[in-house]
Amino acid sequence: MKISDTLTNQKKELEFSDKVRIYLCGVTVYDQSHIGHARTIIVFDTLRRFLEANNIPVELIQNFTDVDDKIINRAKEQGESASGLSTKYIQTYFEDSDRLNIKRATNYPKATEHIEDMINLIKELVNNESAYVSKNGVYFRVSEFSEYGKLSKKKTEDLESGSRIGIDESKESPLDFALWKFSDAQPNWESPWGKGRPGWHIECSAMSIKYLGKNFEIHGGGRDLIFPHHENEIAQSESFTSEQFAKIWMHAGMITINGEKMSKSVGNVKSINHVLESWGPNVIRLFCISGHYSKPIDYTEDLLKENLIRLRQIETCYYELRLADKTEELEDISSLLEESREKFDAALNDDFNTSLGLSVFFNMIKTINGLAADEKISKSISEQALPVLEYMLEVLGLKVQTVSDDEIKSTFELINKREKLRDEKKFEEADKIRDQIASLGISLIDHKNKTLWMKKEAIKAEKQ
């Protein structure tokens, strides 16, 4: 598999020995997660599913930043403790994540539970002159790391001249960033240099090295983290280990809302919870992988609607296959299935091109649905096709509503009743049964000689 690496700006072969280790920068838990977070998580979840579905073991670590000025300030505003606030939002994070059908990561380390690891890392950095103690805290000495700027392609001279930060006189250079900030206020921890709390960047260095080693396969996050967060992580980690840090830097594009940047000040932040309410998990997942992961996506109602329609086609396909019972052989689709599976995998193997993969996926679905409309889906076609469809659904993290054999039986009983009434031209009664069936969340698909049906995901936005 090849993945675009932000550092070298090239597609790089994903090489690994026993497993693929991925560190994904998670969220700062001071508020509800939004659709932009969802995009990044979905991209990496889908990547992980693809690898695992192809029998490649994955170790995925995603951190929670649970100590940060934002959390402290927000907690103060709400008269709550910082830890109470972050605990609450970690919980809502998991609720969102589960509803989005995100597989749980191997581990979700929290910054506050790794203070010791960070202190050890900082100690070494101070030891080897990569960091120094000033009156406000411990700072990373950017001038000591000659490759600073290699990820974000920035030159330190440009950064210095363009620096808009209020100059902290105690720092040797305006580019130096905090590893440890002195503070007497809670939450704070003891350290060899004085009471305080860690800077933002050091947690990811400490936790990624702790869980994945000095040199792991993929480090991921949103594009907005490239500078300064990931740039600083590289500086810290490589100064600490004297080795190359992550092998591949993979960054997900941003989501804009109707062409505008999503921000608190514009007031257009869409929380995951809110979007889930209207559109459900499958539409969101389809939407989030509809374009290449590295490019931005614009959030509009029209695009969500488009993905809803595509979801319906998936559901139709699934049920046409699931309910197939014809015994005569009318078609041979084995080559279509084989080709679809191959092209699907090839698309994802080439820089995780989900957009291209989806086009293969929908091609297959359209063909199957076309055969179904002609009543050409036999039991054996279904047995061949279902595993392929289910494989793709698993990779894409899509979950169609499933039914038990009992449900299938009872639904067909209702449908047969309706058919009989229709034959007798008792349409009013037949429509009543149709309504009854609809109330179970089931839609009918009338073919020439047979009525099939599907259980649809209820989508609120559809009714409006």
Add this chain to the structure above:
RNA sequence: GGUGAUGUGGCAGAGCGGUUAUGCGUGAGCCUGCAAAGCUUAUCUAAAGGGGUUCGACUCCCCUCGUCACCUCCA
């Protein structure tokens, strides 16, 4: 100002130096007691503009213009 991207048909969005991307939309039709869904088919003579390389460029190179992101916390 610096850096990095990017500019494809009504919209979304890929690939590729010469072949229909694909999906949505739109038109027509099939099915039907009605509806919904589904299906079939057609459709838009797409490549920001200008140069160049080439037998041939949407695809490579150069210039101009535009858009976006990052440069401060941010997925």
